[in-house]
Amino acid sequence: MSELHDAIQLEREKYPEGTRSAILPALRLAQEEHGWLSPDVIREVADALELTPAYVESVATFYDQFHTTPVGRHMVEVCTNVSCALYGAQQVLEAFEGALGCRAGETTDDGAVTLLTIECLGGCGWGTVVAVDEHYRLRVTPEDAVTISEELRGG
Amino acid sequence: MAAEVKELVLANATTSLPEYEASGGYAQLARARTMTPAQITEELLGSELRGRGGAFFATGRKWSFVPSKEQIPKPHYLVVNADESEPGSFKDNEIMSRVPHRFIEGCYITAHAVDSTNIFIYIRGEYSGPYEILVAALEELRDRPDIRGDVSLVLHRGAGAYICGEETALIESLEGKRGQPRSKPPFPAISGLYASPTVVNNVETMATVPVILAVGAAEYAKLGVDNSRGTRVVSISGHVVNGGNYEIEPGILLRDLIYAEHLGGGIPDGHRLKAVIPGGSSTVILTADEIDVGYDFDSLAKLQTAMGSAGVVCLDERVCMVQLGVRVSEFYEHESCGKCTPCREGTRWMTAILRKLEAGDATRGELDLLLDVCDRINGKCLCPLGETAALAVASYVAKFREEFVAHIDEGRCPFGDTSPLDHVLAPVAMHAREPAGVPA
Numbered sequence: 001m002s003e004l005h006d007a008i009q010l011e012r013e014k015y016p017e018g019t020r021s022a023i024l025p026a027l028r029l030a031q032e033e034h035g036w037l038s039p040d041v042i043r044e045v046a047d048a049l050e051l052t053p054a055y056v057e058s059v060a061t062f063y064d065q066f067h068t069t070p071v072g073r074h075m076v077e078v079c080t081n082v083s084c085a086l087y088g089a090q091q092v093l094e095a096f097e098g099a100l101g102c103r104a105g106e107t108t109d110d111g112a113v114t115l116l117t118i119e120c121l122g123g124c125g126w127g128t129v130v131a132v133d134e135h136y137r138l139r140v141t142p143e144d145a146v147t148i149s150e151e152l153r154g155g
Numbered sequence: 156m157a158a159e160v161k162e163l164v165l166a167n168a169t170t171s172l173p174e175y176e177a178s179g180g181y182a183q184l185a186r187a188r189t190m191t192p193a194q195i196t197e198e199l200l201g202s203e204l205r206g207r208g209g210a211f212f213a214t215g216r217k218w219s220f221v222p223s224k225e226q227i228p229k230p231h232y233l234v235v236n237a238d239e240s241e242p243g244s245f246k247d248n249e250i251m252s253r254v255p256h257r258f259i260e261g262c263y264i265t266a267h268a269v270d271s272t273n274i275f276i277y278i279r280g281e282y283s284g285p286y287e288i289l290v291a292a293l294e295e296l297r298d299r300p301d302i303r304g305d306v307s308l309v310l311h312r313g314a315g316a317y318i319c320g321e322e323t324a325l326i327e328s329l330e331g332k333r334g335q336p337r338s339k340p341p342f343p344a345i346s347g348l349y350a351s352p353t354v355v356n357n358v359e360t361m362a363t364v365p366v367i368l369a370v371g372a373a374e375y376a377k378l379g380v381d382n383s384r385g386t387r388v389v390s391i392s393g394h395v396v397n398g399g400n401y402e403i404e405p406g407i408l409l410r411d412l413i414y415a416e417h418l419g420g421g422i423p424d425g426h427r428l429k430a431v432i433p434g435g436s437s438t439v440i441l442t443a444d445e446i447d448v449g450y451d452f453d454s455l456a457k458l459q460t461a462m463g464s465a466g467v468v469c470l471d472e473r474v475c476m477v478q479l480g481v482r483v484s485e486f487y488e489h490e491s492c493g494k495c496t497p498c499r500e501g502t503r504w505m506t507a508i509l510r511k512l513e514a515g516d517a518t519r520g521e522l523d524l525l526l527d528v529c530d531r532i533n534g535k536c537l538c539p540l541g542e543t544a545a546l547a548v549a550s551y552v553a554k555f556r557e558e559f560v561a562h563i564d565e566g567r568c569p570f571g572d573t574s575p576l577d578h579v580l581a582p583v584a585m586h587a588r589e590p591a592g593v594p595a
Contacts, residue, residue, distance in 0.1 A: 014309045016349060020331030024314050028280075062333040062492075064315030064582070065280045081242045082436060082482055083392040083468055085579045093580060105585045117582050119317065119486055120242040121281055124466065125391060125398030134283045 004033055008048040023049060023059055027066055036067040064118070072107040072114040074152045076100075077131040078140075080117045083124035088142075092128045093117060095142035099149035113152050156380065156449070158411035158418065162402045163366045163386050164359065168253040170288055172295040175256040181302055183368040187264045188304070195268040199364070201372030203384040208236055208320070208357030209435070209464040211452060214364075220344035221269050221352045229351040231271035234343075235262055236325055237278035237285075237358045240317040241435035242486060243466025246388040247358035249400045251278075251285035254362060255292040261361035263306060264368065269354045272306045277325050280314040317490035321538045322355040323347075324492065335494045336538035359388055380406035383451035387465055394428070394471040396420030405451035405462070409433065409441070412450055413469055426471035430554070434463025436483050437543035439550040460550075475570035475577070476555040477562055480548050481509045482576055487544035489583035498541025501532040505548060506583070512559060515567035522559055526552060 008026040015021035026045050027037060034041045037060050039053070046053040060066045076096060080089045093104060096115050100108050107114040123129035126138040132148060140148070167178040175181070187195055199215030206212045221231060239247040251258055262274050278286055289310055296302050311329055318324045319334040326348050328334035347353025363385065367375045376384045383405035392398045395413060397420040403412065409431065413419040422428050428443040433450070439460035441448070448454050455461050470479065488502040508525045511517040529545035536542060552559055561569050571577060 019349060021311070021329060023331035024280075024312065024328070028312060028314065059331065059333055062316060063280070063313070066314055080579050080581060081486060082432075082479065082576070083243060083398075085482065086393045086468075086470070086474070086575050088575065090575075090577075090579045104580055117580050117585050118281075119489060119582055120240060122239050122245045122248045122279070124243050124245050124393075124468070125400065126245075127392065127398070131281060134281070136284055 002044070004030060004044060005048045008045065012049070020049070020051065023051070023056065024063070027056070027060055031066060035073070036070050038070075042068075070107075072111050074113045074133055075116065075131070076113055076148070076152070077116045077118040077121075078104070079119070079121040079123070079127065079129045079131075081120035081124075083120075084127035084129055087127035087139075089128040091142050092130065092140050092145050095145035096149060099146045100153075108153070110153070113149070156404055156406035156408070158407055158415040159403070160401055160417065161378070161386050161404050163370070164250060164257065164362045164388060165253060165400075165402050170253070170255055170292065172256060172292070172299075179369065180256050180365075181260050183365040184260050184263050184302065187267055187368060192268045192270050195264065195368075198368060198372045199268070202367040202375040203382075204360065204363060204367060204375070205383070205452075206357055207359035207363065207387065207465070209241065209437075211462070214356065214360055217344065217356070218265070218269050218354060220342070221354060222345065224270065227345070227352055230273060231269055232348040232351055232353040233262065233266045233269060233271045233274045234322075234326065234329065234348055234353055234355045235274065235276040235358065235361055236320060236322065236355055237276050237282070238313055238320040238325060239282075239358065239464070240279055240320050241437060241464040241466055242483075243392060243432055243435045243468040244390050244464040245392075246390045246400050246465060248282060248285055250358055250362050250388060251282070252288050255285075255288050257365055258358060258362040259289075259292060259296070259308070261364035262308065263302070263304070264364050265354070265356060265361060266306050271354070272304075274306060274308040275311050275329055275348070276308065277311050277313060277319070277329055279319075280312050286310065286312060316492075317486075318492045318538070318540060321540065324538065325355065326353065333492070335492045338537055379404045380449065380451050380453070382453050383462075387462065389450070389465045389467060391419045391467045391469070393432075393469040394422055394426060394474075395469040396423050403450070406449045406454075409446045409448050409450045409467070412467060413446065419467075419469070422469065422471055426473065428469060429472045429474060430470045430476070432466070432468040432470070432547075434461045435466035436468070436486065437539070437547055438463045439546055440554060442554050473570070473574055475513070475568055475574035476551045476558045477509060477513045477568065478570070478574050478576035478579075480551045481506065481513050482579055482581060484509050484544060484548055485581035485583045487540060489581065489586075491540060495536040495538075495541065497532045497535040501528050501541055502544055504528045505544065509548070512562050513568055515562050515565060517563055519560070519563055522552070522563065
């Protein structure tokens with residue numbers, strides 16, 4: 001059995017037997033390992049949880065953080081909800097689009113970075129908030145967007 | 156009410172267990188375990204604490220609804236709602252990050268009060284910062300059976316869904332399903348997680364519990380004003396000098412929250428306040444003329460609005476209210492779980508009409524249609540998501556009607572790109588684009 005399978009069994013132990021509660025932790029582990037949740041990965045998770053792939057997919061597609069299409073090696077998610085927008089999130093987003101050479105919702109040609117807009121990240125007083133590989137950068141300016149883009153494409 | 160910061164929940168901020176214990180941390184847990192559950196619940200009732208998630212339900216009453224194990228012979232669960240996702244609110248983020256042990260102590264005390272040995276903390280998936288702090292805090296407790304007792308505590312990460320802040324959707328999600336609200340009754344106190352008696356409490360509520368035991372219910376209930384006792388951590392953001400979280404006593408004037416030098420600090424760059432969202436984007440908006448109001452439940456209720464999840468968003472005169480409507484409606488459209496037709500279809504209709512209005516292409520009849528759609532969502536869904544979206548947007552129309560009409564009469568947006576909300580790309584708009592594909 002794979003390492004992923006074993007890791008998922010450890011997650012299952014945290015919840016009462018016979019429940020499906022380990023599905024979100026399992027999908028997170030799978031995505032961390034494979035980058036995105038391909039049909040094969042969904043099947044692997046389903047097998048580890050003793051569920052059907054159809055059920056696992058129905059859950060995975062409900063949640064924004066799970067990617068059922070390919071994404072880049074890095075994720076840049078710009079909050080464009082009201083508070084961040086008031087601080088200039090749209091300008092930050094456009095700076096990322098310019099620096100990365102792709103539009104929001106797309107991945108750079110070299111497969112390095114996927115750029116997304118995201119709903120409120122819960123850092124409203126410290127906007128514009130950008131999650132870079134799930135870690136928050138606060139008070140991001142368009143200039144910072146250029147620096148972050150270079151950082152990610154170099155790394 | 157003095158316009159002062161009053162730190163109880165956020166006091167003596169530390170992520171370190173020895174430092175927390177040195178300032179009296181976990182002493183209330185030890186004391187609570189010498190008390191019966193009923194005695195702790197009595198303390199909470201006396202403190203008049205009301206839930207800090209947004210619904211403002213009396214915490215002690217909620218606990219008292221849990222049946223005895225003789226009545227329902229099943230395990231009791233404590234589920235902590237750390238799925239803070241309301242636009243404008245970021246207080247739980249700061250509470251978990253700055254006082255993780257006070258929060259955890261509150262969870263353990265509450266577990267004892269509701270006769271539970273199983274705690275699940277459902278933390279939103281995006282909060283990797285607070286999550287890592289909580290993981291480290293729990294690691295510090297690994298060798299402390301005196302604190303952990305026989306209680307299991309599981310940190311459960313969400314995966315990006317606003318709706319999971321609704322308690323029954325959260326429970327569904329925690330059970331490994333799509334996060335869609337349940338029909339109530341039965342309420343979670345009777346049949347919640349795994350069809351067992353369950354208490355769902357917010358992060359700030361949990362972090363307040365040890366404070367109440369430390370200062371005493373009677374002292375705590377002297378703070379604030381009638382029906383809004385104690386302290387509240389308020390998130391301030393938007394067009395304001397000092398965006399951040401401030402713990403205050405309810406009853407403080409909203410004007411002071413925004414303008415006091417050591418609080419919001421006023422509106423930056425010589426601009427002037429136009430409107431305030433008082434309690435997260437789900438709440439009815441206030442105009443700049445309505446801010447001489449107490450920031451408390453009763454005072455805000457008189458203006459048909461609420462503290463909600465305490466997210467105060469300030470908007471200056473450059474902001475187009477139709478654009479605000481578009482952006483807020485897009486959020487709720489994106490986050491609607493799709494279960495109830497009025498919300499699923501209604502939020503989409505709201506966005507479509509608002510976009511048409513903003514472009515200057517709508518008629519007066521369509522403005523009426525917008526309000527009609529809002530009305531057809533209200534009171535017709537299992538959870539408040541669609542309803543609060545409708546009430547919020549309808550309040551923009553009610554209080555800034557001349558702006559909406561100007562878009563129709565002029566055939567364009569009078570603000571255009573001078574408004575900071577002009578053509579902001581929402582995720583729902585991004586998703587609507589053709590998939591671009593990813594290079595192999």
